[in-house]
Each structure stands twice: as C-alpha cells, then as structure tokens.
Amino acid sequence: MLAEADGTVPHGSSDSSMRTSNIINNNLKPDSSILISKMEDVVIPFSSEVPCDNNGQRMWWAFLASSMVTFFGGLFIILLWRTLKYLWTVCCHCNIKPKEVQKVNNPANTAATPKNPDEKEEVPISEVGWMTSVKDWAGVMISAQTLTGRVLVVLVFALSIGALGIYFIDSSDPIESCQNFYKDFTLQIDMAFNVFFLLYFGLRFIAANDKLWFWLEVNSVVDFFTVPPVFVSVYLNRSWLGLRFLRALRLIQFSEILQFLNILKTSNSIKLVNLCSIFISTWLTAAGFIHLVENSGDPWENFQNSQSLSYWECVYLLMVTMSTVGYGDVYAKTTLGRLFMVFFILGGLAMFASYVPEIIELIGNRKKYGGTYSAVNGRKHIVVCGHITLESVSNFLKDFLHKDRDDVNVEIIFLHNISPNLELEALFKRHFTQVEFYQGSVLNPHDLARVKIENADACLILANKYCPDPDAEDASNIMRVISIKNYHPKIRIITQMLQYHNKAHLLNIPSWNWKEGDDAICLAELKAGFIAQSCLAQGLSTMLANLFSMRSFIEIEEDTWQKYYLEGVANEMYTEYLSNAFVGLSFPMVCELCYVKLKLLLIAIEQKSEQRESRFVQTILINPGNHVKMQEGTLGFFIASDAKEVKRAFFYCKACHDDITDPKRIKKCGCKRPKMSVYKRMKLACCFDCGRSERDCSCMSGSVHSNLDTLQRAYPLSSVSIHDCATTLRACNYIISPPTLSPVNAVAQKKQRNGGMRNSPNCSPKMMRHDPLLIPGNDQIENMDLSVKRYDSTGMFHWCPSKDIEKVILTRSEASMTVLSGHVVVCIFGDVTSALVGLRNLVMPLRASNFHYHELKPIVFVGSLEYLRREWETLHNFPKVSILPGTPLSRADLRAVNINLCDMCVILSANQNNIEDTSLQDKECILASLNIKSMQFDDSIGVLQANSQGFTPPGMDRSSPDNSPVHGFVRQASVTTGANIPIITELVNDSNVQFLDQDDDDDPDTELYLTQPFACGTAFAISVLDSLMSATYFNDNILTLIRTLVTGGATPELEGLLAEENALRGGYSTPQTLANRDRCRVAQLALYDGPFADLGDGGCYGDLFCKALKTYNMLCFGIYRLRDAHLNEPSPCTKRYVITNPPYEFELVPTDLIFCLMQFDHNAGQSRTSFSHSSHSSHSSSKKSSSVHSILHPTGRTGAARAESPATSRSKAILLLLLLPLLLHVLCKCVFVCCVLEILSVVSDLCSIVYLTFAPSACGPHFASAFMK
Structure with a gap:
C-alpha cells in the first residue's frame, strides 16, 4: 500500500507516470490522505540522487523494513515455538518422570512383566518420521563430504562473489534509483542469484539442529539483509544499494572452499588464507557502510549533509584509517559515518596491527624453494x-x-x-x-x-x-x-x-x-677394492679412479712427469656399440684394430648370452680372449679422452675407412654394410690365427672346403662364431691328417715340453685361452677334489674352514721367527667403539679364485685385537691371514712383520670420522706413514732369506713364482730405508695429502688428482668415488665393470648369500664353479727381462701392446714409470707415477712396469697344489735360471739344462764365485747400485768363506743347495 501511495515516476516513462497519478486520484481515501499528510513532514527537496521522484521521496525504509521484519519475525517465531514446547513439556507431561522412576524402583514389576524384544525395535522405528528424513536429506545436500554437497557449497560461494561483483558495478550509480526489472540486466541476474540463495537458506534451515543459533549466524544475517530487498525492488521498480555490501562477508569462507577442493593442505597455507580473507572481507564491508551513509546523509539532518564518494574512495579511506595515517584528503562528513569511524578505528587498528604482521610473517616464512617443478617436453x-x-x-x-x-x-x-x-x-x-x-x-x-x-x-x-x-x-x-x-x-x-x-x-x-x-654404490666396498688392487699392482687405484672421473686435459709444455701423467688423466671410460664391420672377429682382433686404427682402447664388451625366461642375459666380458666373437649390437667399453672419439667404433666401415690413416676422418658413411658370408668370415678368423695374410693363407684350401657344407648344416649362421668354425675345421684336419696324435695328446705333449709353465711365445694364441668347460678331462680331475672345499659356493674366492682367532694371532717373537716376504701388511687403527671399515672387502680381492693358491699373498693385520675381533667374523674363512696385536705406530711391531720385505703396506683408520676438525681426521694415518718412511733397515740377511732366487738387474726384484714375464708386483730389490717401502694410505680430507710427502711442492689448494702422492698411487681418498654416481647414471654397466675389476668377482648372487649368512659358504669343486675361475686379472709386466725386453729399451708402446695381445692375450692399458725416468741422468728416487693409455708411438724405458689384464692360466697350478711360504721360496730359487732360459729361448732347452752333468754344475758354481768381485765392481757404476752396494759386499765375503770352507766337496751336485742353506 505504501508503494502504491508513494507512486514515483522514473525518467523517460510517461505511461507509468500517468498510471500512477490515476491510481492516486481514483483510489484516494481519508486514511491514506492522513498518512500522506504525515509523510509530507519528512519530504525532502529534490535531489539528483533520486531522479525518478519529482517530489524527492525516498523508499529506503521499505527495503530496510523488509529485512528487519524477516529477521525479527523469524526470531520471534523461533522463540515462541521454544517457549510453547517448554511449557508443553513441563505442564502436560510432568508425570512421565515419576512413572519412569517408579518402574525402576519396583523390581517385582520388572521381573513380572518381561520386556518383549520386539517392542525395543518398534521404538526407534516410530521416532523416525518424514521430518527426520527431510532433515537428513538436507544435511547431505549441504555437507561437503559428498560430491553433491561440495558442488553446492562451491556454487553458493561463487554466486556470492558474483553478487558482490554486481554490487561493485551498481555502486557507481546513485544509492537509490528507479529501475525497471524487465529492462535492467544486472537486476535480473541479482534476482536469480538471490532466488538460489533463498533455496539454499531453506536447506540450511531444515538441516540445522539448533534453529536459534542458525538464525543468528553471520551467513544467515547476510541473507536477511540482502535477499528480501531484491524482491522489494522488483515489486517497487526501485533499486536501493543498501546493505548489499554484506555479501563481502562470504569471503571468510574462502579457506573452507579451498580445503573442500583439496587445494590447501598445510596449516600455514590455511592460516594465511584465513587471515587474508577475514581482513579483506572486514575491509570491504566497512567500506560499503561508509559508502552508504556518506552518499545518503543523516536522516535527522534531512539527508542534507551527504557527499558524493565512490566505493573505492571509501576503501581508500578505510585503509588509511586502519593504518593510522589519515592523510585528510578524504574524510567522513556525516554523523553516522564519523560515529562508525570511531568504533572502526578501535577494531580496525587492532586487526591491522595483529593481522598484517602475521600475514607478512607467514608470507616471509613461506619456503623460498617451495614451488612445483614444471617438466619440459623432450627433456x-x-x-x-x-x-x-x-x-x-x-x-x-x-x-x-x-x-x-x-x-x-x-x-x-x-x-x-x-x-x-x-x-x-x-x-x-x-x-x-x-x-x-x-x-x-x-x-x-x-x-x-x-x-x-x-x-x-x-x-x-x-x-x-x-x-x-x-x-x-x-x-x-x-x-x-x-x-x-x-x-x-x-x-x-x-x-x-x-x-x-x-x-x-x-x-x-x-x-x-x-x-x-637400481644400483647401490657401496663406498666401503669400492674403497677397499681399489686399495686391494693396489696391493696386486701398485698405482692401479689411481689409474682406475682417473678413468671413472671426468677430467679436463691440462697441457704442459715442459718435459716433466706431470706432462705424461696429465695426458693419461684426460682419459675416461665410455661405452659405445660396435660397428657391424667387427661382426665375426675375435676380441683380440677387434681390440688391436681399435687401438691401431681408431686410437681407442677396448677393454671389455657386453654380450648377450643364452635366453632365460623370454629375455636375454647380458654379460660383461673383460678381455675375454680369442673364443669370443663379436655379434651385432655388441656394446664395447672404451678408454678414450672424449665421447666423440668413441663414435669412431660405431661409424667404422671397412669399405670406406680402411685406407684412412687419420682417425678424425672416420665419420658416418652412407654405404650399406653387407654381412660377410660364412666362408669369408671363417677365412678371416683363420688368417688371424695363423698369422698370415688372407691371400697367402692356405687354411681354407684342400680338404677343408669339403667340410664347409657339413659345417653350415651343423652350425647355423646365427648361432655359430667364426672361431668355432675354424676350430672345428682344425679338428677335422686332425682327423684326416696322417699323424695319429689327437688334439688332447698334442696339448699334453706341448705342456710337457714347456715344463708345466706358461706357454712360450711361439705357442698358438688359442692355446692361451681355454673354454672353461673344454679343459681336458684329466686336468679337470686334478683341479677337482670332491672331499675338500677350497672355494666358496660360487667358485669366485678361495675358502677355508672357519678358524678361531686365537689360532691366527702371532706374538712379536713368533712373527720375527716367521720368514715373511712378499706379503701384505695392513695397519689398522681402531678400538671397541670404532665403526667397522669392512676388512672383508679388502681381503676378498686378494683371495679371488683366479689366483692359484700358491700365488696368494699372506696378509698380516697389525692393530688393536679388540677391534680385529669384531672384524674376524667376516674374515675367518679366508686362508693365509694372520694377526699381530699391537699398534702401527710401534716400530718393533713393524719390524716383527718384516715390513721392509712386504709387497704392500696398507694404512687404514676406523677413527677418522669421530673428529670434528677436518685437518685432524687423518692424523693417525699420516703419523703411521711418516713413521714407516723414516725407518732404516739392514737388509743383508733379509736378501738371503727372502730374495734367494738370485740377483736381477739393478733396481728390480725377482720375477713372479710362475717364472713368467708378468709380475704380480715388482718392487725395489734392496730396501734399506722405509721411504722405498710400497705404502698406500687412506685419507678422509683431501687437503691432508700434502703431509704425506715431504719432498713434493704440492700447494694445499691443489686438487687431489694433481698431487704427487695420488699420482704415484701412495694415497687414496674416498672423495674420488663421488664421480661414480654420474658415471653409473649414464651407463648402468659401468658400476658392474668397476666391481668386477676391483672386488675380485663379487656378484649379486654372492651378495644375496652374504645377506643370508654374513659369511662365505664353502662349496665342493664342480665344473661350473671351476669355470668361474677362468677370468682375467690385473697384473704388472716388467720390461727389464723376458720376451719383451727388446721393446723395453726405446721401443714403442704400440708394438708392446700388439705383441702382448697376440702372444699372451694380455691387454695392456697403462704404464707405471719412475718419476725421474725422463731425465738423462741417474736419480736415486724410486717413486713411480701412472700413465693411462699411452699413444702408440710412446717410447718405453727398461724400468717401466706395464699394467695389463692377464688371462687365467690353467697350467700354472698343476705342478704344485699347496705351498707353504718357505717351500715356495726354495722352489722359486731352484727354478729361476731354467724358467728365464726357457722364456728367452723357447726351443725346448729346459730339458737339456736339467740333464747337465755334475761337472758342469761344479764349473758353473766355481765360475760364479770367481766373478762375484768383478760383478761388485761393475754394479757400483750402475744407476741402482746405491741401495745394493752394502748387501753385495756382505754376500761376496760370505761366498769367499763358504768357498774356502767347502772347497774339497763344494764341487758336488748339491753345491747350490748347500750354499743356499
């Protein structure tokens, strides 16, 4: 009625104006006239803010009244309902509680009238009515636990923000204006939003358990003051901006919405969003109120004191007010605005002072690196x-x-x-x-x-x-x-x-x-393995560490040892697939071709073996020998200075690159590479074996051609190798040829001719390598003792029954009486509380089964007995292990174990990581190393006891027990000072390497690999193993290759057994376990003696490489050279350094030691099955002269030497004694006589006394034996 009586006229709507005036004139009554006369008292003059009302009449109170009536009317109904319900409960049902009490207090009635269980079930069923079902349904609809509830909650929030956006748009219009609902698009959208809010309000009201508290909630109050005015505006065709700004309070639920969407998960993010949403919603809501009252004015001032402020100016006003700045450019003029600002300053200032710092703190404490990685396509x-x-x-x-x-x-x-x-x-x-x-x-x-x-x-x-x-x-x-x-x-x-x-x-x-x-790089295992390999070939740890680390090439113009060392340091290990041009060739043939033609060093290949469970088993073969032929897709392991150089092995084509001499010109060609025929590949392999050219070779002529068809039928091309064909053809020749000697007998006769030693250089290369399962039957029987367990269950390591630690403990006197030489001394620092270093990993490579039993070096541990007891559980199954309780800093203990006669002294510490000062972590190892180097020895007796094989050229020691040119380790013949003892020291801190050598000029900031101790192989730091992480990532076979080289043959199967029992398990020898012995090992080749002596004096390294590969299937890959060998003048220094993969034309010197991968020799262990140390010494001495003679002159003269008469032996002995003074005079002028002079003098005097004493009888056949005793 009020809306009709007020009848306002919008601009541009004459029809509605006339219609409204007619209604007023026709329907005017006395009551309404009185009402109008009363309202005329508050009529204000015309204002531009209400353009639709010519009389300036405002209707804001109608909009406000709709909200107030809704709120207070609902509140009154709720309170009235609660009051009536309470009165009904108290007055009309007051006798319920006494009756219940009476039933409880009367047990007779309870016993007399038992309750029917069916009645219990009827009670809850009768209470569930349609109201409860509707309430549960409404609760599910608005609950965020279901998909429907989450969608509804998010939709309500989104529409609330949309309604707030419409308010921001309408805030630019007057506070109150006449608008046609059918023409105003924003009003229609706002109407649709509020209808949805009304439905959602009904669902919330139905689902609420406490209606009163629901009615007083903030969201309910927002709905009361925003939803009814929209319906009033449609009815009156009038819009009032009013309290629509309260929609900003919906922002408080923003964090809840983000949690429903699983966007906010951490407490800090939830707290940050909560603080920001409360602060912003309060700020926007207060700005809306100021905008309303300032643009409307005070009612009691007849709205005359209003001012025109935009909504965003009010936002600015509230911010400067909260921050207590108050620039004064914008301020409140109305009384309501100023009164509101008084209270807002109190609350806003408190909120600003508490919320803003906390928000800044949360943002500041937010992780700087807490983002999410965005993957790049193709990377x-x-x-x-x-x-x-x-x-x-x-x-x-x-x-x-x-x-x-x-x-x-x-x-x-x-x-x-x-x-x-x-x-x-x-x-x-x-x-x-x-x-x-x-x-x-x-x-x-x-x-x-x-x-x-x-x-x-x-x-x-x-x-x-x-x-x-x-x-x-x-x-x-x-x-x-x-x-x-x-x-x-x-x-x-x-x-x-x-x-x-x-x-x-x-x-x-x-x-x-x-x-x-998946790979696990065990640092203790690899560290001990590197050090153990240095015990077998000194300097190998440095070479391997440099190979598996990426080093840049550093060029030095001066002719110093650093120049050659750094040239080798630039080499790394790479992998590349071999070209099809190598298919069908044996490994030595490909290796020689790669080194000579491509300037690459091939040391191993990865080959697919038999198929198991529908997949091929890939095996890494290190220097496998002649019996392995290249297949298509074979992966090679190369030593080169750059990854681009290794590409030559993949691009090589015999048709295009056969005449190229510059390897840099070998690039990818476009020609098709046809496969060789069976006949062509067999002929090529045969020519390599016989050593002739393809044109001059007659291996494939005559009766051999008649067997070609049979071989093709018997061996398909896809499964047979060239060498197998050639071997089979030779077998056919054996059968067809007139001699009746079988291949087995021929092998046996050749072994007898060579005296049971390694094959001489004139032997066929294929005889140097045997298929493990094709060893002659008699040889297998000799190696197999079914009643004795010599190896572990995998056949990879020597094994013995577990021994009690008390049986291997040596006292100082017992160690002194035991003639120890050629052994390994391990100085270990540790106590009961020290962490275990894993000595088993050090012993296992030294007890690998590819060594014969008599080749095993005795190991003596010098250290705390309490610590060694803890390690003994993993060591009690290894042979030739002894313990000397003591300390490595005691010189008496070191002399007792004959440290001057050892092949290697290893210094370890288990206490390194217990010290915070990094410079002091290696103090024990450094002190022990300096202590040993400062010791002095009188070696005149030691030479007779341990070096009784005779004298070798100056500066060099005896050959290996097998009388071959390969030395397990070669050291100085006479050790009179500790500086000449081979030592390798483990360091934790790289910078401490400067303290090991007092005569070097290494800067403390020099990288470890550039220092002299590391280059010489006398120092090893665990930091060099860091490069294995990246090397393993780029090629997962690299780690397998390293572990095969340094651990002596540890396999995943062996790790599984050690995980079960933590100890090696002995096993009986079978053909399968004995086959595991047939693997190569690292050794050192001496050039001063043997079949390679002619290359040692000015020869080329490339010629040595090819000769060793063809003759002995030994793969050379580095040099261990004296530090001052490049000088023309003699030098007393005995330090050596490592040269990795020298070029073909590299010049050799006689004192060089060559690193090589040597094949396992099945014949070396046949003449002796078990050796004590003393018998080994005497046996070596008796065979020294004959072995060297047979190697240098491989014509079967060993037997003649053995058949010499007693007179000949007597003459040689007398001649030897007469020439001793002359030899002494000549040796004084040699380079290495400084350390040997005193020893030879004593030996000369001793020989003279022996000669004068035994002159009448010394000419007998046993003179040499008596002399040795």
Whole structure:
C-alpha cells in the first residue's frame, strides 16, 4: 500500500507516470490522505540522487523494513515455538518422570512383566518420521563430504562473489534509483542469484539442529539483509544499494572452499588464507557502510549533509584509517559515518596491527624453494637428494656436467629439507639452466609429487661420507629408498651406501630390482677394492679412479712427469656399440684394430648370452680372449679422452675407412654394410690365427672346403662364431691328417715340453685361452677334489674352514721367527667403539679364485685385537691371514712383520670420522706413514732369506713364482730405508695429502688428482668415488665393470648369500664353479727381462701392446714409470707415477712396469697344489735360471739344462764365485747400485768363506743347495 501511495515516476516513462497519478486520484481515501499528510513532514527537496521522484521521496525504509521484519519475525517465531514446547513439556507431561522412576524402583514389576524384544525395535522405528528424513536429506545436500554437497557449497560461494561483483558495478550509480526489472540486466541476474540463495537458506534451515543459533549466524544475517530487498525492488521498480555490501562477508569462507577442493593442505597455507580473507572481507564491508551513509546523509539532518564518494574512495579511506595515517584528503562528513569511524578505528587498528604482521610473517616464512617443478617436453630430469652440501653438490655437478660428455640434456632437481646457504645458492645460480632446488623431504609424498618423481628418469641419493655413525646414515638412505619406491615402484634409484653389510637391507625392498637399473654404490666396498688392487699392482687405484672421473686435459709444455701423467688423466671410460664391420672377429682382433686404427682402447664388451625366461642375459666380458666373437649390437667399453672419439667404433666401415690413416676422418658413411658370408668370415678368423695374410693363407684350401657344407648344416649362421668354425675345421684336419696324435695328446705333449709353465711365445694364441668347460678331462680331475672345499659356493674366492682367532694371532717373537716376504701388511687403527671399515672387502680381492693358491699373498693385520675381533667374523674363512696385536705406530711391531720385505703396506683408520676438525681426521694415518718412511733397515740377511732366487738387474726384484714375464708386483730389490717401502694410505680430507710427502711442492689448494702422492698411487681418498654416481647414471654397466675389476668377482648372487649368512659358504669343486675361475686379472709386466725386453729399451708402446695381445692375450692399458725416468741422468728416487693409455708411438724405458689384464692360466697350478711360504721360496730359487732360459729361448732347452752333468754344475758354481768381485765392481757404476752396494759386499765375503770352507766337496751336485742353506 505504501508503494502504491508513494507512486514515483522514473525518467523517460510517461505511461507509468500517468498510471500512477490515476491510481492516486481514483483510489484516494481519508486514511491514506492522513498518512500522506504525515509523510509530507519528512519530504525532502529534490535531489539528483533520486531522479525518478519529482517530489524527492525516498523508499529506503521499505527495503530496510523488509529485512528487519524477516529477521525479527523469524526470531520471534523461533522463540515462541521454544517457549510453547517448554511449557508443553513441563505442564502436560510432568508425570512421565515419576512413572519412569517408579518402574525402576519396583523390581517385582520388572521381573513380572518381561520386556518383549520386539517392542525395543518398534521404538526407534516410530521416532523416525518424514521430518527426520527431510532433515537428513538436507544435511547431505549441504555437507561437503559428498560430491553433491561440495558442488553446492562451491556454487553458493561463487554466486556470492558474483553478487558482490554486481554490487561493485551498481555502486557507481546513485544509492537509490528507479529501475525497471524487465529492462535492467544486472537486476535480473541479482534476482536469480538471490532466488538460489533463498533455496539454499531453506536447506540450511531444515538441516540445522539448533534453529536459534542458525538464525543468528553471520551467513544467515547476510541473507536477511540482502535477499528480501531484491524482491522489494522488483515489486517497487526501485533499486536501493543498501546493505548489499554484506555479501563481502562470504569471503571468510574462502579457506573452507579451498580445503573442500583439496587445494590447501598445510596449516600455514590455511592460516594465511584465513587471515587474508577475514581482513579483506572486514575491509570491504566497512567500506560499503561508509559508502552508504556518506552518499545518503543523516536522516535527522534531512539527508542534507551527504557527499558524493565512490566505493573505492571509501576503501581508500578505510585503509588509511586502519593504518593510522589519515592523510585528510578524504574524510567522513556525516554523523553516522564519523560515529562508525570511531568504533572502526578501535577494531580496525587492532586487526591491522595483529593481522598484517602475521600475514607478512607467514608470507616471509613461506619456503623460498617451495614451488612445483614444471617438466619440459623432450627433456629428462633427475632428482638428487640425501646429503646436499656445497662439497657434495659441486663434486657431483663438476662430473655430471663435464664438457667431455655428449650434450647432457638432463635437468637436475635437488630436493633437501634445509634451504641452501649463500655459497650453495650461488652455485645453483651459476648452473640455473640445468639445476633447480626445491625444499622438501623425500619422505613426504607431497614433496615427491612437487618434483614429479614419477616422471623422473632416475633418483640419486648422496650419502654423508664423513658421518661419525655410518650405520645411521645408511639407515636414513634406506628409508629414503623405501619412501621413493613406495610412491613410485618403477623409478630407478642409484644410492650411495657407506657399509657393505647394509646393502643387504636393500634386497628386502620388494620393488628394488638391480636388473632394472637400481644400483647401490657401496663406498666401503669400492674403497677397499681399489686399495686391494693396489696391493696386486701398485698405482692401479689411481689409474682406475682417473678413468671413472671426468677430467679436463691440462697441457704442459715442459718435459716433466706431470706432462705424461696429465695426458693419461684426460682419459675416461665410455661405452659405445660396435660397428657391424667387427661382426665375426675375435676380441683380440677387434681390440688391436681399435687401438691401431681408431686410437681407442677396448677393454671389455657386453654380450648377450643364452635366453632365460623370454629375455636375454647380458654379460660383461673383460678381455675375454680369442673364443669370443663379436655379434651385432655388441656394446664395447672404451678408454678414450672424449665421447666423440668413441663414435669412431660405431661409424667404422671397412669399405670406406680402411685406407684412412687419420682417425678424425672416420665419420658416418652412407654405404650399406653387407654381412660377410660364412666362408669369408671363417677365412678371416683363420688368417688371424695363423698369422698370415688372407691371400697367402692356405687354411681354407684342400680338404677343408669339403667340410664347409657339413659345417653350415651343423652350425647355423646365427648361432655359430667364426672361431668355432675354424676350430672345428682344425679338428677335422686332425682327423684326416696322417699323424695319429689327437688334439688332447698334442696339448699334453706341448705342456710337457714347456715344463708345466706358461706357454712360450711361439705357442698358438688359442692355446692361451681355454673354454672353461673344454679343459681336458684329466686336468679337470686334478683341479677337482670332491672331499675338500677350497672355494666358496660360487667358485669366485678361495675358502677355508672357519678358524678361531686365537689360532691366527702371532706374538712379536713368533712373527720375527716367521720368514715373511712378499706379503701384505695392513695397519689398522681402531678400538671397541670404532665403526667397522669392512676388512672383508679388502681381503676378498686378494683371495679371488683366479689366483692359484700358491700365488696368494699372506696378509698380516697389525692393530688393536679388540677391534680385529669384531672384524674376524667376516674374515675367518679366508686362508693365509694372520694377526699381530699391537699398534702401527710401534716400530718393533713393524719390524716383527718384516715390513721392509712386504709387497704392500696398507694404512687404514676406523677413527677418522669421530673428529670434528677436518685437518685432524687423518692424523693417525699420516703419523703411521711418516713413521714407516723414516725407518732404516739392514737388509743383508733379509736378501738371503727372502730374495734367494738370485740377483736381477739393478733396481728390480725377482720375477713372479710362475717364472713368467708378468709380475704380480715388482718392487725395489734392496730396501734399506722405509721411504722405498710400497705404502698406500687412506685419507678422509683431501687437503691432508700434502703431509704425506715431504719432498713434493704440492700447494694445499691443489686438487687431489694433481698431487704427487695420488699420482704415484701412495694415497687414496674416498672423495674420488663421488664421480661414480654420474658415471653409473649414464651407463648402468659401468658400476658392474668397476666391481668386477676391483672386488675380485663379487656378484649379486654372492651378495644375496652374504645377506643370508654374513659369511662365505664353502662349496665342493664342480665344473661350473671351476669355470668361474677362468677370468682375467690385473697384473704388472716388467720390461727389464723376458720376451719383451727388446721393446723395453726405446721401443714403442704400440708394438708392446700388439705383441702382448697376440702372444699372451694380455691387454695392456697403462704404464707405471719412475718419476725421474725422463731425465738423462741417474736419480736415486724410486717413486713411480701412472700413465693411462699411452699413444702408440710412446717410447718405453727398461724400468717401466706395464699394467695389463692377464688371462687365467690353467697350467700354472698343476705342478704344485699347496705351498707353504718357505717351500715356495726354495722352489722359486731352484727354478729361476731354467724358467728365464726357457722364456728367452723357447726351443725346448729346459730339458737339456736339467740333464747337465755334475761337472758342469761344479764349473758353473766355481765360475760364479770367481766373478762375484768383478760383478761388485761393475754394479757400483750402475744407476741402482746405491741401495745394493752394502748387501753385495756382505754376500761376496760370505761366498769367499763358504768357498774356502767347502772347497774339497763344494764341487758336488748339491753345491747350490748347500750354499743356499
């Protein structure tokens, strides 16, 4: 009625104006006239804010009244309902409680009238009515626990924000204006939104348990003051901006909506959104109220004091007010506005002072590296976690991103729970194109999702090598592996482990699969393996460490030892597939072709073996020999200085590159490479064996051609190799030829002719390598003793029954009386509380089964007995192991074990990581090394006891017990000072290497690989193993190759057995286990004597390489040279350094020792099955002269030497004694006579006395034996 009586006229609507005037004139009544006369008292003059009303009449009170009536009317109804319900309960049902009490207090009635169980079920059924069902349905609809409820909640919030946006648009119009609902688009949209809000309000009201509290909620109050005015505006065709700004209070629920959508998950993010939403909603709501009252004016001032302010000016006013700045450019003029500002300053200032700092703190504490990785299409990424420090990251990046690698299109993601320091952050910025850092933990699945671990190519886990508790560090890394594998089982993981025994725990992870690329780099195992190989060939640890590390080439013009060393340091290990041009050729043939033609050194191949379970088993063969032929797709392991150089092996084509002399011109050609015929490939292999050219060879002529068809039928092309065909053809020749000698007898006769020693250079190369399962039957029977267990169950290591530690303990006197020489002394520092270093990993390579029993070097441990008792559980199954309780710093203990006669002294410490000062971590090892080097020895008696094979050229020691040119280790003949004792010292801190050698000029800041002790192989640091992480990632076979080289043959099967029992298990010798002995080993080749002596004086390394490969199937790969060998003048220095993979034309000197991969010799162990140390010494001495003679003159003269008469022996002995003074005079002028002079003088006097004493009878056949005794 009020709306009709007020009848306002909008601009531009004459029809509605006339209609409204007619209604007023026709329907005017006395009551309405009185009402109008009363309202005329509050009529204000015309204002431009109400353009539709010529009389200036406002209707704001109608809109406000609709909201107030709705709110208070509903509140009154709720209170009235509650009051009536309470009165009904109290007055009309007051007798319910006494009756219930009476029933409880009367047990007789309870017993007399038992309750029917059916009645109990009827009670809850009668209470569930249609109202309860509707209430439950409404609760499900608005609950965020269901999909429908979440969609509804999100939709309501989105529409509330939409309604607030419409308010922002309408705020630019007057506060009150006449609008036609059918023409105003924003009003129609707002009407639709509010209808939806009304329906949602009804659902909330039905689902509410407490109607009163629901009515007083903030969201309900917002609906009261925003929904009814919209319906009034439609009815009156009038719009009032009013309290629509209250929709901004809906922003308070923003965090809840984000939690429903699973966007906010952390407490900090939820708290941050809550604070921001409360602050913004309060700010916008207060600005809306100021906008309303300032643009309307005070009612009691007849709205005359209004001012025109936009909504955003009010927002600005509230902000400067909350911040207590108050510029004064905008301020409130109305009384209502100023009164509101008084109270808002109190609350707003408190909110601003508390919320804003907390918001800034949360934003500031937010992780700087807490984002999410965005993968780049076409680019792989890896995740690196674990021990992330400046040292570990710099070492990893330096090797991973080395320029010698091909283009590394891999992005490195570092994940660590601690933010990087400034130095590490600067390192990341220098590599920002390929490196990113994210703060988090791999134990948190959310952080794994952030770095996209499921799409990563691999995950690398770095270990803290300097951790005082290595077991705890390994446990942490194992937990990281478990977490990552639990999140994504298919991810490839490469992890570092500190202790070998902890590798067994990785096998317990179901998804751990080493066949799929998962690898564990055990630092203790590899460190001990590198040091053990140095015991067999000094300097090998340095060479291997340089091969598997990426080093840049440093050119030096001066002719110094650093020049040749650094040329070798630039070589690394690479893999590449071999060209089809090599298919059908034997490994030595391909190896020689690669070295001579391509300037590449091929040391191993990966070949597919028999098929198992629908997949091929890939095996790595290191210098396999003639019986292995190249197949298509064979992967080769090369030593080269650049990855681009290795591509030559893949691009090589015999048709296109056969005449090219410059290997740099070998590039990819476009010609098709046809496969050779069976006849052509057999002829080529045969010509290589016989040593003739293809044109001059007659191996494939005559009766051999008649067998070709038979061979093709018997051996398909896909499965037979050239060498097998050639061998079969030779077998046919044996059968067809007139002689009746069988191949087996021929082999036996050849062995008899050579005296049971290694084959001489004139032997066929194929005789140097036997198929393990094709050893003659008699030989297998000799190697197999079914009643004795000599090897472990895998056949990879020598084994003996477990021994009690008390039986291997030597006292100082017992050690002194035991003639020890050629042994390995291990000086170990440790106590009861020290962490175990894993001495088993040091002993296993020295007890590999590819050594014969008499070739095993005795091992003597010098250290704390309490510590060695803890290690003995893993050592009691290895032969030739002794313990001398004591300390490595005691010179008496060192002299007792004849350290001056040892082949190697190893210095280890288990206490290195217990000291915080890094410069003091290696103090024990450094002191022990300096102590040994300062010792002096009188070696006149030691030479007679341990070096009784006779005198060799100056500066060189005896040959190996097998009388071959290959020396397991060659050292100085006379050791009178500790500086000449071969020592290898383990270091933790690289900078401490400067203290090992007092005569070097290494700068403390020099990198480890550039220092003299490391180049000479006398120092080893665990930091050099960091490069294995990146090397293993780029090629998972690299780690297998390294472990095969340095561990003596450890396999995953053996690790499984050690995980079960933690000890080696003995096994009986079978053809299968004996076949595992047939593998090559690293040795050193001396050039001063033997069949290669002619190349030692000015010869070329390339000629030595080819001759050793063809004659003995020995693969040479480096030189161990005296430090001052490049000088023309003699030098007393006995230090040597490593030269890796010299070029073909590299000049040799007689004192060089050559690193080589030597084949296993089946014949070496036949003449002796078990050797004591003393018998080994005398036996070697008696065979010295004959062995050297047979090697130098391989014409069967050994038998003649043995058949010499007693008179001839007597003459030689007398001649030898007469020439001793002359030899003494000549040796004084040699380069190496400084250390031998005093010894030879004593020996000369002793021989003179012996001659005068035994002159009448010394001419007998046993003169040599009496002289030795």
